[in-house]
Amino acid sequence: MDDNLGYLFAAFGITWLAIAGYLLYLGQQVRALRDEVADQGQGMRDDGV
């Protein structure tokens, strides 16, 4: 049954890689939104709103 270790590590590895990938993707969304908030704030100041 030692051959099954490969399957075991694959299942855990894929799961954790997917969750880590999702966290990175969420972080990217936050950074993009932060830039957008800054741009909009600048635009509002330029417009004197």
Added chain:
Amino acid sequence: MNNVQRRSDLPTQALGLMATLILSVGIYMAFVYVPADRVQGDAQRIFYVHVPMAWLAYLAFAVIFVGSVGYLWKRSMRMDRLARASAELGFLFTTLVLVTGSIWGRPIWNAWWSWDARLTTTLILWFIYLGYFVLRSYAGDRERGARYAAVLGIVGAIDIPIIHLSVTWWRTLHPEPIVLNTSGPNLPNSMLATLLVCFAGFTLLYIYLLVQKYRVELVRDTLAEREMTMMLNSRPHAHGSTSQVPTSPSSRSRITTPGDTVGASED
């Protein structure tokens, strides 16, 4: 980040930390503490990640169902946002339940896939999640997209009890429920303890991710509203009018990632 924001993020950060700690214990238990299954060997340990993924796929859809009912009933954007945030997570966990199940099936069934009732109904759930995003993208305007998605969020929830009961309704290859069954958990104490720790850790992780994703959606909605207001204000006929871009404290929001904060709108 000011002190007020730092303090208000503490519960979320504590949640993330607790999920990490419990999942670390869960991984240790799954690999070291719990003995290998006599029949399936080490492949059985996949169970400690596969079963919690299935639970989260159900839980995420239950949250979509609640959010969808809330949206259609009260027209509450909060509820729609909650459903939207949970849908992305549900899609991730349903993908993982299919992938880990397939990896387990290869050494145990000698096949990556079988058109078994449990597997097929889970694949249908994956397509329902996919349809949920497609409906939102192609609906045209946001309100219509939210309405269509809410209807799918309610109708699609029917698949959850079907998935769970498929192993008792039809003759399938998939093992029958060993935790959530009428006679109680049917597995050794060490395995049950490991599974419960993994359940707790992954559930906390789901809640943590849901909070973060909800905040992202909240800022996105606020930005879209502001953009719309700015467009209306910049129209020539709008000059001199009293309409203003929302700049009140209620339109300022805040989103965070682990150790990160962005200024923007409160719910």
